[in-house]
Amino acid sequence: MHKYQKILVGVDGSPQAHAALDRAIELAKQNDAALIIASVLNSDKYVGLGMALGANYINKAAEVDLLGRLQDSGSVLVNQAKSAGITDVTLEITEGNSKTALAEDLVTKYAADLVVIGATGTNVVERVLIGSNAHFIVQHAKVDVLVVR
Template sequence: MGLKYQNILVAIDGSTEADRAFKKGIEIAKRNDATLVLVHVIDTRSFALIEAYDTVIGDRAEKLAKDMLEKYLKQAEDAGITKVQYEIDYGSPKIRIPRDLAKKHNADLILCGATGLNVVERFFIGSVSEHITRYAACDVLIVRTDKDSE
């Protein structure tokens, strides 16, 4: 089969599903000798009102994201991935991941975890994974399980 992924973007949000996507991303990157890009988008809309009362919330969110991504970066390196990097971005993950970050990193595959939103929330706002699938110009793998892909 001629399909080979070169730039794999994994959306990391700290959830169990994102962790599963990360682990599958490592395996796919190994098989393809691909670059693995770990991205986390700090949803600034979610703390806009709080920030008026707590001016350091943005700094806290960035520190937590950096610590989380550094941990994932080390795991990827320990697993033998030599071409791995991470990026922290701000805005709406639904928009930034499929439209901006995927383009910036020339992604040909995006991995993300399935969301845990309930039916009502999905109806009104839609899930991040749904938006990524809808708007990405490349292949998207929504990870639901931790089963091996073999």
């Protein structure tokens, strides 16, 4: 049986992401693996809006506040993993495109050999228009991907 060494889990505060974290913790314990908990502030979504409305539309203080909130909520998740017995836990808070960050950038940065993500709750129309993160990551990641429902 393959033994995973570094498990990357994407979290965004959704119920699906919480389920993914629970599964990633379980797998990290079974494999004695490192766990990387990643939250990506999807700047693509708000930068386009700011460009359409003018460069000054995006409030830098609000962005810093959002990143701080992600850090705080991520710290709670790190403590959850440590309480479950995972000793090697890393929190990654970053900005960018969440799809490429989880499928490529963070996999490379941490040499992850498994990505765990929650299934999205978007409807069919949203998936056609913007594509789901899960679908993109499954299609583009060069490592195993587990989609948790």
